[in-house]
Amino acid sequence: MDLKTELLKSIWYAFTSLDVEKCGKVSKSQLKVLSHNLYTVLNIPHEPEALEEHFKDDDDGPVSNHGYMPYLNKYILDKVKEGMFDKEKFDDLCWMMTMKKNFRGLPQGAMLSERDCFKLFCLFNLLSEDRYPLVMIPEEVEYLLKKISTAMSQEWDGKPLEDLISQDAPVQESDMSVWTFLVHMAAGRLLRVTSAEAFSLALNEVFLEMYHNVLKRGYMWKKGHVRRNWTERWFVLKPSSMAYYVSEALKDKRGEIQLDKSCVIETLADREGKRCLFCVKTHAKTFEMSASDQRQKVEWTQALQTALRLQSEAKASLHFVLKLKRRHARELETKRREAEEKERREQKEVQMELERQLKEAESLRDKTGVCSQHGDPCPAGGGEGQTGTGELLQEQQRALKCLSPIQEASDGSPDEDTPSALHSASQELQDLQASRQRSHQRLEEVQEKLRYASQHVKHWNVQLNRLMTPISPGGRTDNRNVSKSMCPKKEGALASNEFISKYKMRADQNRKMPEGSEMLEEQLEAAHLSD
Structure with a gap:
């Protein structure tokens, strides 16, 4: 998340606090006051004439946020640079403007202070989704509560959060707004807190880690460059630098080590009565430090390696990287569930x-x-x-x-x-x-x-009928005009009575033959069909 996106989230709260009628429009006089405050807190030179020039055609009417955004981008946000202002003061300004209109205050006997509410407001904006109105999904709420529980050395209990989500319909439908989050935290519905002081200390530690990008802080011994003596300093490690102070009050800053991709972390052997030694080598100097024990030495070297890795990746915030990883993991889980549902349907x-x-x-x-x-x-x-x-x-x-x-x-x-x-x-x-x-x-x-067999059977039935028809001597007698019952003339060789009797017997057989052939044809057809 870039600097402009972070600033816009807080400015959105300040703008909506001026929108009393909830119509998305704010009068120009109120925008002048808001712009003047932004100029001051962001250390940008004031340009009141630019605002008049931008809205010169609409002197009396209200101005919508769409009309204010071009001015905000051109004359304010485009001129902001990292390190030229105190972001905590900027968020405090926006918090004071929006709290008066939207926060109902803390109930009697609440475990939170107003400063704790401001820190929770900043952490909420850090973990909220990149859409408006700003909300935080239950997974990110659980992540933040786990961080606070770990800082209090308290075992995480997710039952209060689960009960709240199951009973609160608005949270289920549209996630959780910052005002709902603060109300539930003040009432103790999200996290069981036994000591208000312990909660404030744990919240401050999480606030420094996530909001101020403090990777590690603590006391170590540092070797001087002029006198070459060892002095105990309070170190604060961030992704781009490692500052050291006289005490943890951070009032007297004694120096700062600028970290870049060329820096090297090396461990050293024990000497000069100091243990757990390591050094940070930059292009100009080598800084030697001694941790209190071996565990602290490992934690410091790992934190320094993390800072150098963020520098090589051009990332300014570790928790922003972790937030993107959690979001990517949720997207993969959603795709996996959709794929499983699709497979079940298939x-x-x-x-x-x-x-x-x-x-x-x-x-x-x-x-x-x-x-x-x-x-x-x-x-x-x-x-x-x-x-x-x-x-x-x-x-x-x-x-x-x-x-x-x-x-x-x-x-x-x-x-x-x-x-x-x-x-x-x-x-x-x-x-x-x-x-x-x-x-x-x-x-x-x-x-x-x-079908082929049926045609074949019909064809052979025709052939069989022709073969079964007897042929009389001298050709077919049925084609002749001579009657079958006529006897031959009794002349010459045909005058024999023996031949006449044989001819009559053959004629009788010819009349009986068609009946036998029909029976034989039926038997053959039945046998063929059975085969």
Whole structure:
């Protein structure tokens, strides 16, 4: 979060405190007072004529925040530089303006003081979301309360916060505003505090760490550069510098070590009666220091390494980096939950698709059974079609049996093996679709063979009828005009009575033959169809 964004959060509170009618508009006279105070606290030269010039077309009417923002950016925020003003005084000005209009005050016997409320106000702005109106989500509230509990050497108890969130509907719907946060803190609904003094000390430590970016502070011995003697100093380490004072009151500053990417931290061997030695090497000097014990030496060297890392990454605040990491982790968790919900929906869709295909297979089996019962032209391939349908039905039933425990497991423990369960269910669906396609293909092939066989049988029936028709001597007698019952003339060789009797017997056999051929044709057709 850059300096301009930090300043705008506090200015937003000051501006809204002037908006009495809650319409987003403030009169120009009030904006003059606000701008004058901002010029003063930010150490910017006053330019009252710029404000008059900016709003010269609207001398009497109110000015909205959209009209004030261009002026604020151009004449105030663009001229602000890091280190040229005291940010705590700036936030104190905005706090005093907004507290009078929005804060109802502390109840009788509250564990908080007004200064504690100001520090909580600053920490709230630091951890609030980058949207307006400014709110803090429950995860960040929990993070801040844990920091205060740790500073008080008190075990964290999250039950009060959970109870408040579950009972307070506005907090559930729109997170927590700074005024709601202060009211609950003063009433002791967020954190159990047994000692007001202990809470103030812990809050001040967290305030220095998060608001003033103090990585570490404490007493150490420092070796002088002129007299070369050892003197105890109070050190305050920040990402860009390491200042040292006569005492922790911070009244007499004795020097400051500027940290940059070229600095080096080295540990030293014990000498001159000093233990736990290390040094900070800059491009100009080497500063030797002695910690009180080995643990303090490790903590100081680690804190210095953190400061150098922030310098190399061009980051001015450790807690801003940590805030971004927490936000990124929450976004990943949200995406993971959405992905799990999507996978559960896909599982349900897969199960519904399997059930639908099972119903289709059952209906196909019923239709095949009806076809075989009515003797449709599928008796030859009916068995094979029923077999394929039965196999498809069995496969779908097996898939549903496999999917049921997967669905139960996913409902019971949605965080375990959900992708593998979805993959197996999808694989079962693909196998069923392939099996169903093969069954349809086999059924079509059987029906095609059946049509071909029917045509083949009809063709051979015609040929069989022709072959079964007897041919009389001299050609077909049915094509002649001569009657079958006429006897040949009794002349010459045909006058024999023996030949006449044989001819009559053959004519009788020809009349009986069509009846026998019809019976034989029916028997052959039945045998072929049975095959």
